[in-house]
Amino acid sequence: DTEVTQTPKHLVMGMTNKKSLKCEQHMGHRAMYWYKQKAKKPPELMFVYSYEKLSINESVPSRFSPECPNSSLLNLHLHALQPEDSALYLCASSPGTQTLGGSGNTIYFGEGSWLTVV
Amino acid sequence: AQKVTQAQTEISVVEKEDVTLDCVYETRDTTYYLFWYKQPPSGELVFLIRRNSFDEQNEISGRYSWNFQKSTSSFNFTITASQVVDSAVYFCALSEASRTGANNLFFGTGTRLTVIP
Numbered sequence: 001d002t003e004v005t006q007t008p009k010h011l012v013m014g015m016t017n018k019k020s021l022k023c024e025q026h027m028g029h030r031a032m033y034w035y036k037q038k039a040k041k042p043p044e045l046m047f048v049y050s051y052e053k054l055s056i057n058e059s060v061p062s063r064f065s066p067e068c069p070n071s072s073l074l075n076l077h078l079h080a081l082q083p084e085d086s087a088l089y090l091c092a093s094s095p096g097t098q099t100l101g102g103s104g105n106t107i108y109f110g111e112g113s114w115l116t117v118v
Numbered sequence: 119a120q121k122v123t124q125a126q127t128e129i130s131v132v133e134k135e136d137v138t139l140d141c142v143y144e145t146r147d148t149t150y151y152l153f154w155y156k157q158p159p160s161g162e163l164v165f166l167i168r169r170n171s172f173d174e175q176n177e178i179s180g181r182y183s184w185n186f187q188k189s190t191s192s193f194n195f196t197i198t199a200s201q202v203v204d205s206a207v208y209f210c211a212l213s214e215a216s217r218t219g220a221n222n223l224f225f226g227t228g229t230r231l232t233v234i235p
Contacts, residue, residue, distance in 0.1 A: 042226065043209075092163075105168070105215070105216060106165060108165055110162065
């Protein structure tokens with residue numbers, strides 16, 4: 001079982017709605033990520049938080065707003081989305097520390113949140 | 119720039135056959151990491167293996183084995199005696215070394231494996 005937990009598993013929202021995706025990990029990891037995956041495509045990085053600070057924003061539209069309340073939690077706030085934003089949203093975490101052998105670089109994913117915008 | 123190529127889009131095999139998934143990468147970094155992930159229909163990306171650029175030792179884990187060759191920039195994945203539960207999309211990915219450990223994964227386009235009973 002994954003140790004990165006995402007809720008909800010499925011979400012249907014209208015274009016005027018405001019909703020949030022939530023992610024939690026209890027592995028003591030200090031880096032957390034949001035990826036977006038369209039059908040039959042590889043995941044694409046959206047945001048990276050390192051030690052609770054936003055370190056990478058891959059030019060994501062402002063209708064997606066990340067939040068990292070603490071080192072275990074990561075939220076993605078959604079507002080005024082478009083139908084083309086429908087996708088699988090994957091949260092992930094990594095130790096976020098330099099380690100011999102690079103184990104700190106291994107990224108572990110959650111089960112994802114399937115988002116449909118209508 | 120980093121790039122990962124998985125030339126095989128879809129592969130179908132009959133149960134108990136062996137199958138090899140190919141992965142070729144490009145990077146200018148001297149230190150980097152290679153990964154394989156499995157994605158079943160449920161959506162979760164399951165971590166299978168990480169290989170460091172300075173460690174070319176091949177690895178075997180049960181029915182899974184990985185062949186890393188820096189000379190050809192390849193990191194191939196073989197499943198021996200395939201089973202229906204192996205049916206999934208498999209992604210090869212590359213990340214560069216990061217001082218903080220927070221880094222991006224560059225994914226290949228994935229190979230969809232179907233194991234026919």
